[in-house]
Amino acid sequence: MSVFAVISNSFRLTVRGRYLYFVFAILVFMAGATLMAAAFSARQPATVALDVGISVFRFCIPIFAAVVVQGLVAHEFERRYFLASMTYPHSRTVWLVGRYLTVILLVAAVLLVHALILRELVEMIGRGYSQATKTALGQQYWWVVGFAFVDFVVITSVALLIAVFATTPGLVVFGAIGFLLIARSYSSILALLDGATGLVTNEKTYREGIGLLHYLVPDLGALDIRATALYGRMDFLPAIWPQQVTGALLYILATTALAIWLFQRKRFV
């Protein structure tokens, strides 16, 4: 039984799990937030709309991914479905990789749909008011979407790792959200601490503490390059982006490999 069979089975499971309602809810939420945010901007409605829309899908799609990982992997153990699914003639690795790839493909499809709809909405809003600095919905926009996809895959991989060893399925979603919060905010916090005197009492040790995170967690804040699309300038792409993306890809490889290794040794009781 090949990995494709596992993927097609997993797809059927997600359809039966009614995750698509979740996708629809995110879409409605994104469209509503985008249109409303634009109404509050005096000078740059299209930019604010794009900004808020990106924020919504950047936060909701990783949660969707974690929920699907929870459903496809963690629930499998909790509800003892593995008693049936593990009897098929395929290795544990093929099973886990198949489920993982299903989530990645779903995330890619969901992201594409959101990105296309957001693009239409922002174009529509942009026609209503001609702003001095226009948004860039062409090449720059797709760069932003591509970087966001790498970010989502990192979070999905971490969710997969948690799902393999977690004893309660709920830990997958909460762990993924916690990871997302830390990985996306620590670099911004370090940069912003300069302007906030007196916020923390012992700033030096605090900085060193957060600085350590740099070795444990990839800097997902750096993968948020939306300023390129918001202001139409590629200069906002950090010069060291190939290294940052490489770091994220290595982290994906490491967490997925660790998940496979743990899963091969997992003892079901």
Place this chain on the structure above:
Amino acid sequence: MKWLGIAAVALLAFILNANWTKGRWQNVAVVFADRVVVSAPVQVVLYGGDRFLAADVEAIRASVTGMDIGTVNLGYLSRAQNVASELNPCHEDNYYTANALLTLAGADRQAVGILERAISCRFWDEMPPFYLGFNQHFFHGNYADAQRNLQLAASRSTIRTTSFTKLAIMIKAESFKNERMALEFLTEEKDKTRDAKLRALLEVRADRIKGLLRLRDAQAIYEARFGKKLENPGQLMENGIIQAFPIDPMKIGYRFKNGEFHLNELAMQ
């Protein structure tokens, strides 16, 4: 049934007790009555590591709740807009309203940081350096910095290069006593905004500057007629050059210092 009765009695007693304690004790002693603005690093975490969204929401909050026709909560606005500017220095609405509301309401020093951050982040935009240069000249008589910023604006502009350069040269020659050109420019900017409330506020600010221009004109007439410096604003009335002093629609007033009329600044910490 017995337990339901006990539950009902206990619930009733609880409600009576709550009614008695209500308003007799306050959990937090309120010493700081002004509005709260959460500092930038904390906001990054609160918004899931998304500094762009945090900046959008803070800017929307400031522009929606920070002003009313003719009055602004300056202390709050200056703190909120500075935090929004730290989170996303490129935010166009934020630097625009900060300049419009803070500067022209007598708190121009609080807007300097926001404009400076916008100048370096929006490296293509001619408006922040123009605003800062205009403020430095108009409010502080800081000709060197004003000229530098206006030349920066001229170098960035595609359609206003000549007018900005002209302004910069006039300032250099210190012969620039005619702020009308700049005022007209501000009026034109005001007409471009979509928000009716903001436009009404800008109208009031423009009237404030017009009052100042009337005073400076009267001074020029006096000095030309009598061939000596004006020492006391009262002389304008005594000699019938003006019938009454212009009334500042913002009720902050004008001041006469070192032989020149200026806008009064509000004292703020």
